[in-house]
Amino acid sequence: MNDTPGWASPGSAPSGAKEPDSSGTPEPADQDGTTPPEQPSKWSKEQPPPGQWSAPGAQAPAQAPPPAAPGWGGRPPGGQNGGHGGWNGPGPGGPAGWGGQWGARPAAAKPGVIPLRPLGVGEILDGAVSTMRSYWRTVLGISLAVAVVTQVAVILLQGFVLDDSASTEALNDPSATLGELTRAMGDTLLSSGLVLLVTLLGTIVATALLTSVTSRAVIGKPVTTGEAWRDARPQLAKLFGLTLLLPLIAVAVLGAGAAPGLLVVAAGSNEAGVALAVLGAFAAGFVALWLMIRFSLASPALMLEKQGIVKSMRRSAKLVRGSWWRVFGIQLLATIIANIVASIIVIPFAVLAAALSGDGFAGFLDSSGGDLGWTFLIVSGVGSVIGSMITFPITAGVTVLLYIDRRIRREALDLDLARAAGLQGYGGETSGTTPGS
Structure with missing residues (x-):
C-alpha cells in the first residue's frame, strides 16, 4: 500500500494517539499519566485531518459527499479524491459511505429523429416513422x-393504350395458335413493362426527395418540398441510371446462370437442359x-455524397462489407412491413372497385374477366395512391438511416452530424471510429 496521505487507509488514528477501538473512537491515555510503550504503527504517519474519512459502512454526518463529476466519473473539482483514479463510489444500492454514484456513459445526443450513435433495428424503423410523423407536411406532401402523378399515368395507360382484352383471351384459349400466344405474351410483357417503368420513375423521384428530407431530419433541421427538390434535382438523372442498372445486372446474372442449360436444350437434350437451366438460374439467383x-x-450514397453511378456502387459495397446479413435482414423486414x-390499404379498395364495376365481385374473382372498366381502375387507383403515400417514406427512410448507421459505425459520421446540428463539444475526446464497427 502506498503511504502517501492521499492513499492512507480510511479510519486511521492521528499520530500520537492510540488506534481506535471497534467504534472508531481513540482510547484515552492512562490515568496515571504514563504512556505505554509505543507500538510500531502499520499506518502512515501523515494522516488526513479528523473527519475527512469515514469508516466503511457509516457515513460521517459532518462530511458531505464530494460532487460527482460529469461523464465517466472524473476527478471532482477542488482537489478532492473521488475514488480510485477519479471514479466515484457506487450509487444507490451499493455500500454506504462511499458517496456519489458510479459515473455512467453519457447518453448519445439526439438532435433529430435518431440518436447519434450506432443504431439498432428498432431505432432505424422508428427513425423512418418519426421522420414521417415529425415532418408529415413535407413527407406526405411529396409522397402524395x-x-x-404516377397512378394517373398508370390508369391512363391501362385505360387507353393497354386495354386489349384480345391478348388476355388468347392466353386463356387452349385452341390458340402459337402466333396468337406469342403476340399475346408480347403485349402482356409490353403493358407490364410500361406500368413498371412509370412506377419506377415515381419511386425514383420519391426516393430522391425523401432522402434529402430524412438526412435533414437526422440533425433536426426541417426542409421544405422546394428545398428538397433543388437539392435532389441535379442527381435525378444519375439516380435513374443507377435504378435501371441494378435490375439489368440481376437479369444478366440470372441469364448467365441459365445459359448452359438453354444451350443443352438447343442441342436437343430437353430434359437434361431444362434441369440444368433451372439449377443454374437458382444458383445465379443467390449471386444476384x-x-x-x-x-x-x-442510392443514398449517390444523393448525399453527390457521387457518380459507379462510385456510389463502390461506396455501397464498402459500407455493406462485413455486415451483409444485417443489411439484408433490415431491408427484408422493411420490405415486408x-x-x-x-396490402391492408389496397385490398379493400380493390374489393370495393370490383363491387362497383359492371362485372361485380364475381368478375373480379374470374381471371378471364378481362376489362373491368374505368370504375375499377379509378377506385383501385385511389387505394394505390394511399398505399404508396405511406410506404414510400418507410422504404426510403429505412435505406437512408441504414446508410447513416453504416457510416457511423465505420467512419464516425456521428461527429460530423453533431457539428452540423450545432452541438458544441460533442465527441471532443473521441478519436477514431465508433465502437461496434
Missing part, C-alpha cells in the same frame, strides 16, 4: 404528389441477391 444487397446503399401496410 408522386403517387398521384448478394449483389443487390451489396449495392443497396448506392411496407408490403403488409400497402
